[in-house]
Amino acid sequence: MKDFDFSDLFVLDLANNHQGSVEHALKIIDACGQKARAHNIRAAMKFQFRQLDSFVHPDHKSDSDNKHIPRFLATRLTRGDWDTLVSAVRDAGMLTMCTPFDEESVDVILDMGFDIMKVASCSAKDWPLLEAVAGAAMPVVASTGGLEISNIDNLVSFFDHRAVPLALMHCVSIYPTPDEDFNLNRIDTLRRRYPDITVGWSTHEDPDEQAAVAIAVAKGAGMFERHVGLVTEDIKLNAYSSTPEQLDRWMASYRRAVTLCGNGFRQSANPVEAKSLADLQRGIFARRPIKQGETLTRDDVFFAMPLGDGQLSSEHWTEGLVAEESIAKDGAALTAQVRRPPPSDVQILKSSIHEVKAMLNEASIVLDSEFKIEFSHHQGIANFRKVGALIVDCVNREYCKKLIVVLPGQNHPLHYHKRKEETFQVLSGIFECEIDGHRRTLHPGQTAVVQPGVWHKFWSDTGCIVEEISTTHYNNDSVYNDHQINKLARNERKTVVSHWGRFELEDKAPANPGP
Secondary structure, three states, X not given: OOOOOOOOEEEEEOOOOOOOOHHHXXXXXXXHHHHHHHOOOXXXXXXXXXXHHHHOOHHHOOOOOOOHHHHHHHOOOOHHHHHHHHHHHHHOOOEEEEEEOOHHHHHHXXXXXXXXXXXXXXXXXXXXXHHXXXXXXXXEXXXXXXXXHHHHHHHHHHHHHOOOOXXXXXXXXXXXXXXXXXXXXXXXXXXXXXXXXXXXXXXXOOOOOOHHHHHHHHOOOOXXXXXXXXXXXXXXXXXXXXXXXXXXXXXXXXXXXXXXXXXXXXXXXXXXXXXXXXXXXXXXXXXXXXXXXXXXXXXXXXXXXXXXXXXXXXXXXXXXXXXXXXXXXXXXXXXXXXXXXXXXXXXXXXXXXXXXXXXXXXXXXXXXXXXXXXXXXXXXXXXXXXXXXXXXXXEEOOEEEEEEEEOOOOEEEEEEEOOOOEEEEEEEEOEEEEEOOEEEEEOOOOEEEEOOOOOXXXXXXXXXXXXXXXXXXXXXXXXXXXXXXXXXXXXXXXXXXXXXXXXXXXXXXXXXXXX
């Protein structure tokens, strides 16, 4: 079965709002298609199928106290009617989708060639129906209204074991949904629990409500669903279905929310923002006349606004700046006039710690309070960001466990172990390795075994965290094909500290400490 892309899909549920009239249904389809095209929305029009002759018990066909049955019977359409509507959906540029409520309807959906099948919240524990849905081998969207998390676990595993593409919809089966029952934080829960599945928001709120869709976008919802219909002199909509005008405003709110949320990544300030910030920053000025070649101390400078063009800001201050040109008293220290010293060993290692902590947090990896850190810097601390890795030593007994954090752009040079066998398992990021000459790219969850005496190296372009499980670790067990590395004493190619080395680093990598 091919994968299906559920992302950014809008499901427009016709339900029984066709009122049993093909002509009325066609108007709804046409109006919804126009709105979807106007907002560049990828939409699916959804129908609901029930084979009413067998779906409704004989005793309830003429008189029933179930409020839904009379409506189902009164709005019945023929197979030919549905064929007409399906063609209209495709002509409107939308995908076709249908919710079956019985096994016979699954067969009809297959026969008609729908694109997607939907499992309603009320059917999410209907295992005879679910078996039929899974057997259809179609992409499936399942609503989760009223389900316990264990029910959703079962549903996800059921379709996963059958290799059926699945998306989940957070849904509240109260029509319309009051504010206190929205529970949009549930989207976060479902996304964390099922990270490989698109999670959406199926709405039953007041159709004039616009905040919920924006919040759902911010929560990371990847699909959206709403009931749709048309009002006429004779037809009124229920309290949770949208007219085309309300649908237009809903889609516009979605588009604005997507713009407001952005992509979650920040590269650098745009020129307008950079200018706004620069206007409020302080520049570095000479407290006294500075001669060419002088090394500046804190007593030689002061910080004041405004920050001039090409001037060093207080952000760039560090002891050891050298004036390459003379600077007059009260004059600005320009970037072109001042040489900054290279970062100290302590600054390099401390800055890597800040990044590693953030990577562990992003991967939801929690460390105990007792561990050691090894900075592997095979070509010196100055080159640590290019050659090396940070290793968290967790356990070293007859078995050994480490976390290897490879910073973006870092590589660990070719080597082998004389005694140790190790298995790498990727926890986050993309881990590139070469083992015995074989190149591999590993993603989270994937593993690689390295036997004693086998040459291997690894790197990551974007940064990654790898769990290493091995036999006992021994110092000086590693042999590098770079003989210059082999000549180094262990303390020359590794800096080892307890915990994060808050105070040890100044002793083990002495230089001018940074902030």
